[in-house]
């Protein structure tokens with residue numbers, strides 16, 4: 451495993467981190483299997499784990515706490531998120547700090563997450579939604595800074611709404627935050643335009659999330675893909691999205707070299723960008739952990755392939771099903 455510095459914190463973070471949403475709530479999750487997958491990742495050098503209170507109302511956070519306690523000799527970095535008080539994803543322009551992250555609520559949820567984790571402190575606290583206009587009402591920062599001074603959290607981050615990379619650039623430039631979490635993958639290259647240059651200039655860490663576009667970039671989707679009732683993916687891969695997603699993945703397929711899977715092409719593509727501190731694929735099986743972590747040693751894509759893959763940029767706008 452290769453490591454990169456996590457922005458101004460200078461934590462040495464594994465290039466392949468671990469996204470823990472699926473194991474908190476997607477259908478088919480099994481806690482015993484998830485813990486085996488998590489431990490397998492630690493054994494191969496993964497040291498960054500992204501969870502959220504909302505991932506199973508604490509279920510995923512509890513798995514992370516168990517993992518940390520099972521590895522007392524290893525420095526594992528814990529990142530979690532406070533859900534917006536109004537529980538509405540994605541955020542909308544008219545939402546205020548009082549609607550989503552009032553100070554007393556921030557404090558309450560940091561304590562709730564610490565309780566779920568069963569740890570005295572956590573490394574990175576993130577807002578699970580974000581509006582750049584909240585910079586004008588910095589009560590949220592005062593609350594988080596107070597918690598940092600108490601030693602309960604070490605760094606502050608935001609998670610930017612899907613396909614709104616622009617809606618975080620001012621936060622980066624404000625100097626108030628240490629990390630941004632943003633969708634960045636072969637399709638969604640918009641963060642390269644404004645967000646990443648700002649992150650590099652202000653030494654803000656970048657967590658690249660949803661590297662497989664929720665599954666499209668594993669190459670495993672077909673026009674007949676369906677998930678069990680209650681699985682979140684049924685609401686994202688609505689017919690209108692599934693069709694174009696499959697078309698875009700199939701257009702990419704001829705570029706996948708024989709010795710690589712499309713998933714590996716997707717992860718290695720992201721490694722090419724120096725602004726990225728870590729990638730957090732969602733993964734619940736040791737097979738996926740092994741395949742994904744191997745990408746770090748394989749390294750970024752060679753220049754000629756990278757140039758071809760870049761042409762598959764697909765700019766999208768938030769819509770009613772994109773969440």
Ligand SMILES: NC(=O)c1ccc[n+]([C@@H]2O[C@H](COP(=O)([O-])OP(=O)(O)OC[C@H]3O[C@@H](n4cnc5c(N)ncnc54)[C@H](OP(=O)(O)O)[C@@H]3O)[C@@H](O)[C@H]2O)c1
Pocket residue numbers: 468469470471472500501531578609610631659660661662663664665668670713730731732733734735737738739741742
């Ligand atoms: N608003 C937010 O802040 C927000 C929103 C979305 C995601 N996130 C974070 O980002 C993380 C990643 O996003 P995501 O999990 O939604 O989507 P993703 O990483 O794009 O895709 C996850 C899917 O890819 C599959 N997969 C993983 N490795 C694979 C491989 N090598 N071959 C084939 N399939 C593979 C997973 O299967 P298995 O699960 O069965 O292994 C899962 O179905 C989340 O877990 C979460 O931590 C944050």
